[in-house]
Every structure is written in structure tokens, then in C-alpha cells.
Amino acid sequence: MGVTNEPGLRERKKQRTHAAISEAAIELFLRHGYDQVSVAQVAEAAEVSRRTLFAYFPAKEDLVVQRFADHETESARVVESRAADVTPLEALRAHYLDALARRDPASGLNDIPAIVALYRMVFETSSLAARMHRFQAAAEQALAGALRETAGVDELSARVAAVQIQAVHWTLTIDNAMRLAGGESADERYPGAVSDAERAYALLANGLGHLGAPDPR
Amino acid sequence: MGVTNEPGLRERKKQRTHAAISEAAIELFLRHGYDQVSVAQVAEAAEVSRRTLFAYFPAKEDLVVQRFADHETESARVVESRAADVTPLEALRAHYLDALARRDPASGLNDIPAIVALYRMVFETSSLAARMHRFQAAAEQALAGALRETAGVDELSARVAAVQIQAVHWTLTIDNAMRLAGGESADERYPGAVSDAERAYALLANGLGHLGAPDPR
DNA sequence: GTGCGAATATAGACCCAGTGCAGAAAAAGT
DNA sequence: ACTTTTTCTGCACTGGGTCTATATTCGCAC
Numbered sequence: 001m002g003v004t005n006e007p008g009l010r011e012r013k014k015q016r017t018h019a020a021i022s023e024a025a026i027e028l029f030l031r032h033g034y035d036q037v038s039v040a041q042v043a044e045a046a047e048v049s050r051r052t053l054f055a056y057f058p059a060k061e062d063l064v065v066q067r068f069a070d071h072e073t074e075s076a077r078v079v080e081s082r083a084a085d086v087t088p089l090e091a092l093r094a095h096y097l098d099a100l101a102r103r104d105p106a107s108g109l110n111d112i113p114a115i116v117a118l119y120r121m122v123f124e125t126s127s128l129a130a131r132m133h134r135f136q137a138a139a140e141q142a143l144a145g146a147l148r149e150t151a152g153v154d155e156l157s158a159r160v161a162a163v164q165i166q167a168v169h170w171t172l173t174i175d176n177a178m179r180l181a182g183g184e185s186a187d188e189r190y191p192g193a194v195s196d197a198e199r200a201y202a203l204l205a206n207g208l209g210h211l212g213a214p215d216p217r
Numbered sequence: 218m219g220v221t222n223e224p225g226l227r228e229r230k231k232q233r234t235h236a237a238i239s240e241a242a243i244e245l246f247l248r249h250g251y252d253q254v255s256v257a258q259v260a261e262a263a264e265v266s267r268r269t270l271f272a273y274f275p276a277k278e279d280l281v282v283q284r285f286a287d288h289e290t291e292s293a294r295v296v297e298s299r300a301a302d303v304t305p306l307e308a309l310r311a312h313y314l315d316a317l318a319r320r321d322p323a324s325g326l327n328d329i330p331a332i333v334a335l336y337r338m339v340f341e342t343s344s345l346a347a348r349m350h351r352f353q354a355a356a357e358q359a360l361a362g363a364l365r366e367t368a369g370v371d372e373l374s375a376r377v378a379a380v381q382i383q384a385v386h387w388t389l390t391i392d393n394a395m396r397l398a399g400g401e402s403a404d405e406r407y408p409g410a411v412s413d414a415e416r417a418y419a420l421l422a423n424g425l426g427h428l429g430a431p432d433p434r
Numbered sequence: 435g436t437g438c439g440a441a442t443a444t445a446g447a448c449c450c451a452g453t454g455c456a457g458a459a460a461a462a463g464t
Numbered sequence: 465a466c467t468t469t470t471t472c473t474g475c476a477c478t479g480g481g482t483c484t485a486t487a488t489t490c491g492c493a494c
Contacts, residue, residue: 008461008462010461010471013460013461013471014471039450039452048472048473049473049474050451050452051453051474052471052473054451054452055471055472060450087426087429088425088429089425130347130348131347134347147428151429152429156416156417157420157428160385160388160421163384163385163388164384164385164421165425167380167381167383167384168381170380171377175373175376199374199377200373200377203377203381204377204424204425205425206423206424207421207424207426208305208306208378208382208422209304209421209423211305211306211364211374211378212305212367212368212370213304226489227442227489230442255480256479256480257479257480266443267444267481268444268446268481268482269442272442276480277480
């Protein structure tokens with residue numbers, strides 16, 4: 001049964017079409033601005049009909065945002081695959097610091113111009129930012145599930161913890177990306193990014209109880 | 218100069234038109250569903266032209282969501298106006314518990330049918346939920362500002378704390394509202410809502426550091 | 435009151451995102 | 465080569481949102 005699991009022509013063409021549309025879209029959006037480019041123009045640049053474009057990307061925003069979809073369950077996976085003697089928060093902290101060191105775009109600390117411009121566009125275009133929030137929500141749910149199942153945490157605590165962690169993570173990422181968009185280089189930003197991340201995770205770990213206390217000795 | 222600060226006819230008419238549009242919109246949306254009603258129908262019901270409607274409400278979502286705008290700076294105000302010996306988190310906790318006791322709709326614990334239906338609609342309609350998120354962002358910024366200025370907290374900590382607090386608050390509110398939408402009464406839910414709120418605020422105050430620790434003695 | 439200037443309202447034409455449908459084109463299986 | 469199935473396309477349509485020009489209404493001074 002020499003079954004080669006090669007995708008077959010149909011599948012390959014689909015992938016190429018998907019990529020062609022996505023690339024044409026990003027290229028046009030970065031050049032002229034998201035709102036200034038219509039889906040009709042993207043379709044034309046990708047040499048595809050408007051109707052076909054919508055078969056691949058359910059909405060205009062997805063032309064940009066689908067690229068971020070991979071990270072949807074990343075936090076959950078980190079929690080699930082951690083060593084037995086590591087708390088979820090420690091695992092996530094280590095993972096984020098590693099992402100910073102690797103200049104992973106998901107940390108906001110990658111200064112390749114195309115990526116910087118992409119992030120800036122996402123944050124500054126409200127409809128794109130809104131779509132990102134829905135990914136955030138999915139990531140939250142996945143993380144809450146991981147906390148419930150691998151850390152023996154009750155439903156409410158899992159949800160509350162997940163929403164806190166995701167929100168903080170997102171804050172750190174945006175902060176880094178915006179600084180790079182402002183002209184800083186990734187290497188310049190790196191030390192500050194690390195110390196900010198450490199401080200933020202410390203707040204997550206130890207709580208906000210002492211904040212604004214009258215005698216913060 | 219017997220200046221009565223009465224609004225004047227023009228202003229009064231504006232307010233009445235605003236209210237008429239808003240009421241017509243909510244009424245139609247609750248009866249037929251948000252997506253099933255077009256802005257043209259709302260305009261007709263309010264006896265206004267479509268163009269005028271958009272002069273009062275910049276987008277269809279605002280017909281619903283503007284009603285929540287009051288609470289945008291509520292958390293910030295609570296932090297700013299707290300007593301000197303109270304930490305921000307304590308003040309917010311007390312304020313939320315009070316809102317629960319008062320069955321304030323902002324706590325999600327008001328079971329007046331129209332309010333329950335409204336909340337359900339907002340959570341289940343993704344474009345409305347997205348618009349709510351933008352209010353959340355504004356609330357976050359206001360809260361971060363209040364923490365910076367009245368609690369002597371540095372920029373990063375303020376932003377991180379604000380995003381955590383808002384996210385948790387929102388989680389609690391949604392949870393209550395969804396349970397009421399599921400048929401529970403506010404009085405039935407109240408004890409659970411209180412204990413959930415207390416546990417969530419305890420997590421905020423003391424941190425997530427112990428979550429999932431190997432030996433949770 | 436009359437009349438003028440500034441808001442505000444309206445109608446109607448427009449742009450664009452997204453969907454439904456019917457048929458052409460192309461790949462897969464025989 | 466023929467048929468089936470999937471994908472692509474063109475076209476028409478809905479609905480949100482904006483622009484322009486015109487009409488109405490209010491505020492205010494005379």
C-alpha cells in the first residue's frame with residue numbers, strides 16, 4: 001500500500017491561494033493603510049475573485065489577524081507541559097522571558113520592520129484590535145481549562161487567574177511593540193522588557209494587596 | 218441677570234430625540250434580536266431619518282452600548298475618593314460587594330427582565346461584546362491613572378494592576394448576568410455572587426503564586 | 435414680531451463589507 | 465474519455481456608514 005500522504009494538487013493549490021491572498025493583503029495594508037484598501041483591491045492583487053477571497057477569509061480583519069491565531073492556545077500548552085514541580089505561573093513567566101530572549105514576535109520584542117509595522121497597524125486600527133480581543137478570549141478559555149485540569153484549581157479561580165494572566169501578558173506585549181514602533185530597537189528595549197516582565201509577574205504572583213498601602217515599608 | 222440655566226428648546230429637543238431613538242432601538246432589538254433589526258427600522262420607529270440617527274449614534278452598536286458608558290470611570294472614582302487608610306483594592310472590593318447588595322445592574326445581579334435580556338444580548342452578540350471591550354479599555358486607563366496619582370504607584374504597576382482588576386470585575390459581572398439569564402433569580406444568586414467576589418478579590422490581593430503548587434497545605 | 439445666521443434634519447446618491455445563488459471551470463475517481 | 469465533486473466566478477442584493485446639497489428650525493438681535 002505505498003500510500004504517500006502527499007497533499008494532492010487540490011490541497012496544494014488551496015494553500016498557495018491562501019498564501020497569495022494573505023501576502024497581497026498585508027503588502028497593500030502596510031503600504032496604504034488598512035482602511036484605505038478595499039477587499040476588492042486585495043482580491044485583484046491576488047488574482048482571485050472577491051467571492052473566493054471570502055471563502056478563504058471570513059472577514060476583512062482575518063486577512064491580518066489569522067496570522068496571530070497560532071498563539072491562541074500557547075499559554076495553555078505551556079501550563080499543560082510544565083514539569084511536575086513547577087507552578088503554572090512560574091512556567092508562564094519562564095516561557096515569556098524566553099520569548100523575549102528569542103525576540104519572538106509574540107512577545108512584542110521583534111524589530112523586523114514589517115513586523116513592527118504590522119503590530120502598529122493592529123493596535124491602531126480599532127476593528128483589528130477588537131478582533132484580537134476575541135483571540136484573547138479563546139486563549140483565556142484554553143488557559144482556564146489547563147489550570148483546571150493540570151493544577152487542580154476550581155472553576156472560578158481558574159477563570160479569574162486566566163483572565164488576569166492573559167491581560168497582563170497582553171499588556172506587556174503591547175508595551176514592547178509600541179516602544180519598538182516608536183523607534184527603539186529590540187536590543188535597546190530588551191533589559192527594560194525583562195525587568196518589566198519580572199515586575200508584572202511578581203505582581204501576579206504576590207497580588208495587589210499591598211498597592212497603595214499607607215506604609216509601604 | 219436672572220439667568221435660569223434651563224437648557225433651551227434646542228437642547229431639550231435634542232435630548233428627546235436622543236431618548237426616542239435609544240428607546241425605539243432597545244425595544245426593537247429586545248423584541249426581534251439585534252441582527253434582525255436594521256438601523257433603517259430603528260430610524261423609522263423613532264420617526265427620524267437614517268442620517269439623523271447616525272448624527273446621534275456613530276454606529277449601530279452605540280444604540281445599545283452607550284447605556285453602559287456611565288460606568289466608564291466608576292472604578293477610577295472609587296479609588297480616588299477612598300478614605301486615607303484604605304487600599305485601592307479594599308475600596309474596590311467594598312464597592313463591588315455593595316453593588317451586589319444593591320442589585321446594581323453594573324454588578325450583573327439585577328433580574329429585572331428587560332435588564333437580563335439586555336445583558337444577554339450584549340454578551341451573545343459579538344459586535345456588541347467587542348464594543349464593550351473598548352469601554353473596558355477606557356475604564357482601565359482611568360483606573361490606571363487613579364492608581365498612579367492617588368496611590369503612588371509607578372506607571373507599569375498601575376497599568377498591570379488596572380488591567381487585572383478590570384478583567385476580574387468583568388468576569389464576575391458576566392458570570393452573574395449569565396446565571397440570571399439562565400433563569401436564576403437575583404436573590405438566589407446573591408450568596409454565591411458574594412462568595413465568588415470575595416474569592417476573586419482574595420486572589421487579586423494575594424496573588425496566584427500558590428496556584429497549582431505541589432503541596433497546597 | 436421680523437429677519438438673519440447657525441445648528442440641525444432630510445433626502446438621495448454613494449462606497450464598501452459580506453451573503454446567496456447559479457453556472458463555469460477544474461480536480462478526482464473510474 | 466466520462467462523471468462526480470469541489471472550487472471558482474460573476475452578479476445581484478442587503479445593510480452599515482458617509483457625503484453633499486437643500487430645507488427646517490432655533491437663537492438672537494434689532
